[in-house]
Amino acid sequence: MAFDHIEEASRRTFLKVSAAAGGGMLMTFSVPMTAEAATAADSGPNDLTLNAYVKIAPSGKITIMAKNPECGQGIKTMLPMLIAEELDVDWADINIQQSPVDATKYGSQVAGGSFATPTHWVPIRQVGAAGKQMFVTAAAQTWSCPEGECRATLSKVEHMPTGRKLDYGKLAAKACSLPPPDLKTVVLKDAKDYRIIGKWTTGVDNQKLVTGQKLFGIDVVVPGMKYAVYEKCAVFGGKVKSANVDDIKKLKGVTDCFVVEGQSTDLMGLAPGVAIVGDNWWVINKARENLKIEWDEIGKGDQSSEKFAATAKTLAPKTPANSIRKDGDSAAALKGAAKTVEAYYSYPFLSHANLEPQNCTAHFKDGKMEMWAPSQNPQPGKTLVAKTLGMPEADVTVHLTRMGGGFGRRLMNEYMVEAAWISRVVKAPVKLVWNRADDMAHDPYRPGGFHAFKGGVDAKGNLVALEDHFISYGEGDKYLSAANMTNGEFPARFVKDLTFGSTNMPGGMPTGPMRAPTSNAMSFVFQSFLDEMAHAGGRDPLEFRLEILNRPMIPNPPPPARPGGAPGGGGPGFGGPGFVPERMIGVLQLVAEKSDWKNRDKLPKGRGKGIASYFSHQGYFAEVVDASVDKEGQITVHKVWVVGDVGGQIINPSGAENQVQGSAIDGISQALYGEITFDKGRTVQSNFHDYPLLRMNEAPETEVHFLLSKNSPTGLGEPALPPVIPALCNAIFQATGKRIRSLPIKPEMLTA
Amino acid sequence: MAFKIKVNGKTRTADVDPDMPLLWVLRDELDVKGPKFGCGAGLCGACTVHLDGKAVRSCQTPISAVGAKSVTTIEGLxxxxxxxxxxxxxxxxxxxxxxxxxxxxxxxxxxxxxxxxxxxxxxxxxxxxxxxxxxxxxxxxxxxxxxxxxxxxxx
CATH class of the missing domain: 1.10.150.120 ([2Fe-2S]-binding domain)
Structure with a gap:
């Protein structure tokens, strides 16, 4: 999905206006999310492409259908703000409903990739402005006056010469009989006239959240519902040879227990396992202690993190199997460099660790499946259910629930197909809930990886050569999901002698995108190694980066014929196309100013500041971390300064700041604690005692600034995370002289 | 075993195993969904409720330990x-x-x-x-x- 197409998409937005059932006006419209969708819709508007709606009731109440899943990114608040602004209504009159999952009606319904802001910014406002225009026309016709004498504001049209006013609700019946204006011709508000956009707007579900109302998937109740647990092989995709299901069935509170044959090839599909069903989740989860299952570990029972690390180490000095990028002659440039540095970096697998464990409620009845799914990506889930159960997709209905965290985890939908299968077997509505250990053991993990770097600086200390041999997971040149690397990783395009290559190791674990996929790892290794090179060249790390960014850019090679990774996995495009060096220079300079970078040498012994920047999801972020390390190697993160350039308008300052603060602390949590390891083919970690998340007492102060540039707004769910990790590692180097080349940062790395 | 507990000012009954944590009595037996399941091990605090005004982890509090104490959840706070x-x-x-x-x-x-x-x-x-x-x-x-x-x- 390239961003070049977004403007194109905005020109292909269609609006249809009709009378609403029960009175009032209904505006349905389409926002093509992808170039493909835009092309498909090119023939003209039809019901199939109209994927969102706004209803203006005669009472003046306005209902906006929120089509995208809400996982904490604030989309349910942000998109309606755009419509309400241009429609010119009172935010207090807005009621927001979550739409069901229906590709034919709502088009793409995904929470991922930070795409919602850039793709909706223009078209959604055009729709609002078109609605406002229609109310003005309706009022002018009612008063038999020229439209120029009317103006609309806050759900009313006023006849300026006489001061007469008509509410939108009263005008709705007339307005919906008018032809909608051409969206290309509607006039959008000047930013200075905004009443809603740019104003601190609190989340639309806050009241419900703070009073404990049922919003989440795990809260769903269907009459007659049973609970289910599903035990899968700890070795990914392992098959059930035998299980004592008859013993389990006899246990009190268990109504059913059976083997699901499943399949072993798609780890995000219906994996083999044993289901236990009953009337109380705790009872059936406890019944699992009595399960005796003989598993076929399908030859994967000897995989371990230790072995992967050892293999990577032997591969690193060899010639990469795959070429990712080759500019000039890096070997010759290294030979000619005044100083060279070699360094070997690694980072671990990570679990998404959504606080709400994976769950789904399914009700199979009369050949049809009704589901309630906390999914970021429900449409493929629907397809997966239909395909696995051999049903027509039209017979699967999916309701969206709020999600207790997404972070990319819920782009996968295996919990949906598990719930669906179990419901069909027991012929009852079933709520499947994973326990924490299930969630930790069966995650589409953020893939680990290894990088062998060689870099060279010239006599002035400027970077003149760079080589990276990336050791990842996959087969040949096909990477596991989100285990790939783009050819545009900075400083690619700025160093004329540069080589990126990769070698893949087979890995039998599930992997997938996690918040800022690929970028969350690449930022650590590249921004840390750049810091090493700056020090090798005797240069200030900020000045070193600015010198690189001021060089002429080398064009990107065409994307590889077979890009690795899965949807959302950050394929070519995240690191390269669209990158404007001036924007990165801007955020670097501003973060240096805000964090008093130039005086960092005056910090006490054992305390340091580090800087890093990263471009992902069209967002430019530069961050400085202030951290100290004590004699025991314990790290205290005092403060993080974040400067982001995500365009000229922050739509919801509250949501924006919250996302950025959360991203920064999330990144620090990963750097300090995040580590999933494998042993005997299994995930070692099982809960928050051995997979810790950062807590209140460790959370640093975060100071957030947005550099408003003359660009369209882009998304904020992801791009603030990647730079904080290397900024912390670089601060630790400044504080201790010890270079962090492996995550998570462990105290023993700092005491040795 | 039948237990009578006071939840958000109302007396409720649940016929459950004495070991069953309060969290699951609340969520699955009494349909009080405010307390959330996160870890099941007292590590995350998502299940926090009050017993006579004091915060406890309901996933670590067996129903048999509640006795006459008042249970307050987010719904009744x-x-x-x-x-x-x-x-x-x-x-x-x-x-x-x-x-x-x-x-x-x-x-x-x-x-x-x-x-x-x-x-x-x-x-x-x-x-x-x-x-x-x-x-x-x-x-x-x-x-x-x-x-x-x-x-x-x-x-």
């Missing part, structure tokens, strides 16, 4: 706790939640804190709140909202 009402208002004004899943537990824990220390210091907040994980890492705003509720800051 406003009715019995002035500090709770202030916290809920502050949570909305500060716009704390992202996904929101942990926030009921955070508010229950914070209400316990403010009952004991109406004007908490940062150290008090750290020590009271460090058992509650927020995966979205809204800690900055949680801290701020507690101070707003305590009258130590403005939203």
């Amino acid at each position: 406003a009715a019995v706790s002035p500090a709770g009402r202030k916290l809920q208002a502050a949570w909305i004004a500060v716009d704390v939640p992202q996904c929101g899943y942990c926030q009921a537990g955070q508010i229950m824990q914070a209400a316990d804190l403010l009952a004991a220390k109406p004007k908490p210091t940062d150290a008090d907040i750290n020590s009271a709140m460090k058992g509650n994980i927020c995966r979205c890492a809204t800690y900055t705003r949680i801290r701020h909202a507690i101070k707003v509720a305590a009258g130590l800051a403005t939203a």
Whole structure:
């Protein structure tokens, strides 16, 4: 999905206006999310492409259908703000409903990739402005006056010469009989006239959240519902040879227990396992202690993190199997460099660790499946259910629930197909809930990886050569999901002698995108190694980066014929196309100013500041971390300064700041604690005692600034995370002289 | 075994195993969904409720240990706790939640804190709140909202 197409998409937005059932006006419209969708819709508007709606009731109440899943990114608040602004209504009159999952009606319904802001910014406002225009026309016709004498504001049209006013609700019946204006011709508000956009707007579900109302998937109740647990092989995709299901069935509170044959090839599909069903989740989860299952570990029972690390180490000095990028002659440039540095970096697998464990409620009845799914990506889930159960997709209905965290985890939908299968077997509505250990053991993990770097600086200390041999997971040149690397990783395009290559190791674990996929790892290794090179060249790390960014850019090679990774996995495009060096220079300079970078040498012994920047999801972020390390190697993160350039308008300052603060602390949590390891083919970690998340007492102060540039707004769910990790590692180097080349940062790395 | 417990001011009965944690009695037997399941091991605090006004992890509290103590969940907090009402208002004004899943537990824990220390210091907040994980890492705003509720800051 390239961003070049977004403007194109905005020109292909269609609006249809009709009378609403029960009175009032209904505006349905389409926002093509992808170039493909835009092309498909090119023939003209039809019901199939109209994927969102706004209803203006005669009472003046306005209902906006929120089509995208809400996982904490604030989309349910942000998109309606755009419509309400241009429609010119009172935010207090807005009621927001979550739409069901229906590709034919709502088009793409995904929470991922930070795409919602850039793709909706223009078209959604055009729709609002078109609605406002229609109310003005309706009022002018009612008063038999020229439209120029009317103006609309806050759900009313006023006849300026006489001061007469008509509410939108009263005008709705007339307005919906008018032809909608051409969206290309509607006039959008000047930013200075905004009443809603740019104003601190609190989340639309806050009241419900703070009073404990049922919003989440795990809260769903269907009459007659049973609970289910599903035990899968700890070795990914392992098959059930035998299980004592008859013993389990006899246990009190268990109504059913059976083997699901499943399949072993798609780890995000219906994996083999044993289901236990009953009337109380705790009872059936406890019944699992009595399960005796003989598993076929399908030859994967000897995989371990230790072995992967050892293999990577032997591969690193060899010639990469795959070429990712080759500019000039890096070997010759290294030979000619005044100083060279070699360094070997690694980072671990990570679990998404959504606080709400994976769950789904399914009700199979009369050949049809009704589901309630906390999914970021429900449409493929629907397809997966239909395909696995051999049903027509039209017979699967999916309701969206709020999600207790997404972070990319819920782009996968295996919990949906598990719930669906179990419901069909027991012929009852079933709520499947994973326990924490299930969630930790069966995650589409953020893939680990290894990088062998060689870099060279010239006599002035400027970077003149760079080589990276990336050791990842996959087969040949096909990477596991989100285990790939783009050819545009900075400083690619700025160093004329540069080589990126990769070698893949087979890995039998599930992997997938996690918040800022690929970028969350690449930022650590590249921004840390750049810091090493700056020090090798005797240069200030900020000045070193600015010198690189001021060089002429080398064009990107065409994307590889077979890009690795899965949807959302950050394929070519995240690191390269669209990158404007001036924007990165801007955020670097501003973060240096805000964090008093130039005086960092005056910090006490054992305390340091580090800087890093990263471009992902069209967002430019530069961050400085202030951290100290004590004699025991314990790290205290005092403060993080974040400067982001995500365009000229922050739509919801509250949501924006919250996302950025959360991203920064999330990144620090990963750097300090995040580590999933494998042993005997299994995930070692099982809960928050051995997979810790950062807590209140460790959370640093975060100071957030947005550099408003003359660009369209882009998304904020992801791009603030990647730079904080290397900024912390670089601060630790400044504080201790010890270079962090492996995550998570462990105290023993700092005491040795 | 039949247990009678007082939940949010009402007497409720549940015929369950004495070992069953209060969390699952509330969620699956009594349809009180405010307390959330996060870890099942007392590590995350999402299940926090009050027993006679004191914060406990309901996933670690067997029903048999509840006895005559009053159980208050996020659903019933406003009715019995002035500090709770202030916290809920502050949570909305500060716009704390992202996904929101942990926030009921955070508010229950914070209400316990403010009952004991109406004007908490940062150290008090750290020590009271460090058992509650927020995966979205809204800690900055949680801290701020507690101070707003305590009258130590403005939203």
